Amino acid sequence: MKRTNIADVAQKAGVSPTAVSFAFNKPEQLNSETVNRIRMTAIEMGYMPNPMARALIAQRSGIIGVMLPQPLSTVLANPYFHTFLQGISSMCDEQALSLMTLSPMNGSLDQAIARSPVDGFIIVGYNEAHHEVSLLRKRGIQYVLVDGDATCAPSVNIDDEQGAYLAAKYLVDKGHRDILILMLDTAFGHTDEELHGVAMRRMRGYRRAFDEVSVVWRNEWVLPSVSSMIGGQQNFDAAYEQGLRPTALLGAADAIAIGAIQAAIRRGMKVPEDLEIIGYDDSVLASLVQPGLSTVHQPIFEKGRVALELLIGEWESAAARVTDASTKQVWLPTHLVLRGTTT
Amino acid sequence: MKRTNIADVAQKAGVSPTAVSFAFNKPEQLNSETVNRIRMTAIEMGYMPNPMARALIAQRSGIIGVMLPQPLSTVLANPYFHTFLQGISSMCDEQALSLMTLSPMNGSLDQAIARSPVDGFIIVGYNEAHHEVSLLRKRGIQYVLVDGDATCAPSVNIDDEQGAYLAAKYLVDKGHRDILILMLDTAFGHTDEELHGVAMRRMRGYRRAFDEVSVVWRNEWVLPSVSSMIGGQQNFDAAYEQGLRPTALLGAADAIAIGAIQAAIRRGMKVPEDLEIIGYDDSVLASLVQPGLSTVHQPIFEKGRVALELLIGEWESAAARVTDASTKQVWLPTHLVLRGTTT
DNA sequence: GATATAATCTAAAAGGTTTTACTAAATAGA
DNA sequence: TCTATTTAGTAAAACCTTTTAGATTATATC
Known part of the structure; x- marks a missing residue:
C-alpha cells in the first residue's frame, strides 16, 4: 500500500x-x-x-505555472493560446521544465495558486494591479506578465496600438467610413478593470487612424465581443439587426473576425467585395479559412518563449542576488498581413 | 529574500x-x-x-497529470485534444483539482514523471505494456488509460472499430470501390508498438466493412499519416502522384480528412461530387470547414470527464482499501455524422 | 611505525508544514 | 472546596529527501 x-x-x-x-x-x-x-x-x-520531498529541500520544483485569464475550456478554444503555449513549451523542453496551467476556477484563483508547487508564474492577460498578482509580489514569488502592464516585474507585450492603427488605417485610406468594430469585451466591463490593457491599446490604435483622417468615431459602431467565433457571429448579427450596414469590419481578434465572416456570408454578403475584414493576431486559423483572413500579425510563439526566458532570467538574478531595478519590458513588433478578406 | x-x-x-x-x-x-x-x-x-511541504505531509498535491503521446506543440495543434482537455478540466474545476500536462520531452518522459508531484495520471494513447506505464504500476502510482488497452487499471476507450466500420460501410454501400484510406501513422511504425491500439481498431473496422461486401483490400491504398492537416494534404498528394484515383476517402482523424479535402480541391476535384470523404472524431473543426466534414462522432469531452472520474474512483477505493479486481473498462459509443463531404 | 591523505560510508540537520498527544488554565458541576 | 470537563494553546513527531559534517577504514608517504 x-x-x-x-x-x-x-x-x-x-x-x-x-x-x-x-x-x-x-x-x-x-x-x-x-x-x-x-x-x-x-x-x-x-x-x-518523492518529488515533493525533493522539491521541498531543493526549494525548486522545476515546474512553471501559466496563469490564464479565462477557464481552460475557453482558452483551449482560442488558437491564440495554442500557439502561445507551444512557444512556452518548446522552451520548457529545452530547459527540462514542466508546465502547469492555472485558470480562474470556481471563481477562486487564489486557492489554485496557493497549492501550486511552481518556481514562478507566467501571467497572461492580467495587469500588475490585479489582486492575485499583487499577492504574488507580496509573497515574493517570481512572475512575468504577458499582455499586461508592468513596472515591478518583467513583461512581454506586443505593439497592440500600432498593429491596430495599421489595420484601421488600411481601411480608412481605402475610403471606408462605415466600419464596424468588434472589440474585445475586456475593454468594457468595469468589474475586472485589471484585464483591460491589451483591449484598450488596440482601441486607441483604431481610434488614432480614424482621427488622422477625421473619420467620425461612433461608439454605437463599437461592440464588445467575447474572443470566439460564436462571439463574432452573434455580434455581427446584432449590429445588422440594429440597422448597421458596414462596408468594412475590424475584429480585435481573429476568432471574432472569422465568426463575423461567416455571419456576413450567411446574410448573402460577399467578402471582400461587400465587406472588407481585418482581424488581429494572425493565428493559424487566419490562413486556413476561406477566404484567407487579412489580419495583424503578432509573434505569438516567440512571445511564449520570451516570457519563459525572462522568468529564467529572474531566477538567475535572484540567485546572484542582483536586484535589478531595471526590470525588462519587452515589446514585440506587429505588422499587417493581407489575405483574401481585403481587396 | x-x-x-x-x-x-x-x-x-x-x-x-x-x-x-x-x-x-x-x-x-x-x-x-x-x-x-x-x-x-x-x-x-x-x-x-508552502505547497510542497503541505503536499508532502498530506501525501497528496491536488494535481493530476495528463500524459500525452506527443510533444505539447503537436497536441495543441490537434482539436481532438482541445476538447478532451476541456472535458478533464471541467471536472477539475468541480473537484478543485489542478491540471498538469506531461509530454515526451527531450526523449525522456521518465524524468518528467519523476519530478511531477501529481496524485495520479491520465495517460492518453499508450497501452499498458508501455515502459513508462509499467513503471507507474510498479511504483504504485494510480493511473487511468485513455485510448489504450488496459487490464490492470481503469480505462476509457471508444468503440473505434464500430465507428470505422460505419464510415467504411457507408461508402462501400454506395458503390465506391476505389477508396483511399489515410490511416494514423501509429498503426505502422514498429518502434513504438505500444501506441497502436486505437489505430489498429479503426483499421479493423474499415476492413470489416470491405470484407462484408467483398471489396478488395489493397495495402497500397492505405497510407500512414500524421494527425494533422498537413499530413492529410501531403498524403493525398502522394497517393495522387502514385497514380491513385480514389472516388472516396476515409481519414482516420478529422485533421487528416480536412487536409485531404483541401488537397483534392486544389487539384480541381469537387467534394463531394468527385470525392466523398469521411473523417473520424467529429472535432469542432468538422462542422466549421466548408463543406462540412462527414465524420465518425465520438464523445471527446465526456471521455475526458469520465477519465478523471475513474481516477477519482481509484483514489477512493484505495482510501477504503478496497482492492477491486474488477477494474473498470469504459467503452463509449460512436456514430456516423453526415455533413457536406458525402452525398 | 607514525602520520597524512584518500576512499567509503553514515548520522544528523534542514526544508515547512500538519497532526497527534499533551499541558495548563479556566469553567462547570456537586 | 474538590473533581470533571472544557477551552486554548504547545511540543514533538511525521512526511521524505538532500546535504553537511564527520567517522571509519584503507592506502600512501616518509
Whole structure:
C-alpha cells in the first residue's frame, strides 16, 4: 500500500539512506560496486524519489505555472493560446521544465495558486494591479506578465496600438467610413478593470487612424465581443439587426473576425467585395479559412518563449542576488498581413 | 529574500507555529480573537503555506497529470485534444483539482514523471505494456488509460472499430470501390508498438466493412499519416502522384480528412461530387470547414470527464482499501455524422 | 611505525508544514 | 472546596529527501 521510500531501499541494500541518495545524485562519492547494487535494488523495488520531498529541500520544483485569464475550456478554444503555449513549451523542453496551467476556477484563483508547487508564474492577460498578482509580489514569488502592464516585474507585450492603427488605417485610406468594430469585451466591463490593457491599446490604435483622417468615431459602431467565433457571429448579427450596414469590419481578434465572416456570408454578403475584414493576431486559423483572413500579425510563439526566458532570467538574478531595478519590458513588433478578406 | 514561513508568522503573532496552522485549517481549536490576530499577521506578512511541504505531509498535491503521446506543440495543434482537455478540466474545476500536462520531452518522459508531484495520471494513447506505464504500476502510482488497452487499471476507450466500420460501410454501400484510406501513422511504425491500439481498431473496422461486401483490400491504398492537416494534404498528394484515383476517402482523424479535402480541391476535384470523404472524431473543426466534414462522432469531452472520474474512483477505493479486481473498462459509443463531404 | 591523505560510508540537520498527544488554565458541576 | 470537563494553546513527531559534517577504514608517504 505504502510507496517504497529511500529508507526501504537503504534497508534492503544494507546501506544508509544517504548512500541511496548518493547512488543517484553523487555516485562518485560511493564505491561503484555499491552504486550498482543500490541502483539494482531501487529498480527492483520500483523506487522513485518523492518529488515533493525533493522539491521541498531543493526549494525548486522545476515546474512553471501559466496563469490564464479565462477557464481552460475557453482558452483551449482560442488558437491564440495554442500557439502561445507551444512557444512556452518548446522552451520548457529545452530547459527540462514542466508546465502547469492555472485558470480562474470556481471563481477562486487564489486557492489554485496557493497549492501550486511552481518556481514562478507566467501571467497572461492580467495587469500588475490585479489582486492575485499583487499577492504574488507580496509573497515574493517570481512572475512575468504577458499582455499586461508592468513596472515591478518583467513583461512581454506586443505593439497592440500600432498593429491596430495599421489595420484601421488600411481601411480608412481605402475610403471606408462605415466600419464596424468588434472589440474585445475586456475593454468594457468595469468589474475586472485589471484585464483591460491589451483591449484598450488596440482601441486607441483604431481610434488614432480614424482621427488622422477625421473619420467620425461612433461608439454605437463599437461592440464588445467575447474572443470566439460564436462571439463574432452573434455580434455581427446584432449590429445588422440594429440597422448597421458596414462596408468594412475590424475584429480585435481573429476568432471574432472569422465568426463575423461567416455571419456576413450567411446574410448573402460577399467578402471582400461587400465587406472588407481585418482581424488581429494572425493565428493559424487566419490562413486556413476561406477566404484567407487579412489580419495583424503578432509573434505569438516567440512571445511564449520570451516570457519563459525572462522568468529564467529572474531566477538567475535572484540567485546572484542582483536586484535589478531595471526590470525588462519587452515589446514585440506587429505588422499587417493581407489575405483574401481585403481587396 | 527568504520567503516568510509559518515560524515567522508565529513569532510575530506571539504564538506557536501550531497555532498558525490551526488558524487556517482548524480555527475552532483556537480562541476566535487569536485566530483573527494570526490571520491579520499572516496577510500583513504575505504568508502562504508552502505547497510542497503541505503536499508532502498530506501525501497528496491536488494535481493530476495528463500524459500525452506527443510533444505539447503537436497536441495543441490537434482539436481532438482541445476538447478532451476541456472535458478533464471541467471536472477539475468541480473537484478543485489542478491540471498538469506531461509530454515526451527531450526523449525522456521518465524524468518528467519523476519530478511531477501529481496524485495520479491520465495517460492518453499508450497501452499498458508501455515502459513508462509499467513503471507507474510498479511504483504504485494510480493511473487511468485513455485510448489504450488496459487490464490492470481503469480505462476509457471508444468503440473505434464500430465507428470505422460505419464510415467504411457507408461508402462501400454506395458503390465506391476505389477508396483511399489515410490511416494514423501509429498503426505502422514498429518502434513504438505500444501506441497502436486505437489505430489498429479503426483499421479493423474499415476492413470489416470491405470484407462484408467483398471489396478488395489493397495495402497500397492505405497510407500512414500524421494527425494533422498537413499530413492529410501531403498524403493525398502522394497517393495522387502514385497514380491513385480514389472516388472516396476515409481519414482516420478529422485533421487528416480536412487536409485531404483541401488537397483534392486544389487539384480541381469537387467534394463531394468527385470525392466523398469521411473523417473520424467529429472535432469542432468538422462542422466549421466548408463543406462540412462527414465524420465518425465520438464523445471527446465526456471521455475526458469520465477519465478523471475513474481516477477519482481509484483514489477512493484505495482510501477504503478496497482492492477491486474488477477494474473498470469504459467503452463509449460512436456514430456516423453526415455533413457536406458525402452525398 | 607514525602520520597524512584518500576512499567509503553514515548520522544528523534542514526544508515547512500538519497532526497527534499533551499541558495548563479556566469553567462547570456537586 | 474538590473533581470533571472544557477551552486554548504547545511540543514533538511525521512526511521524505538532500546535504553537511564527520567517522571509519584503507592506502600512501616518509
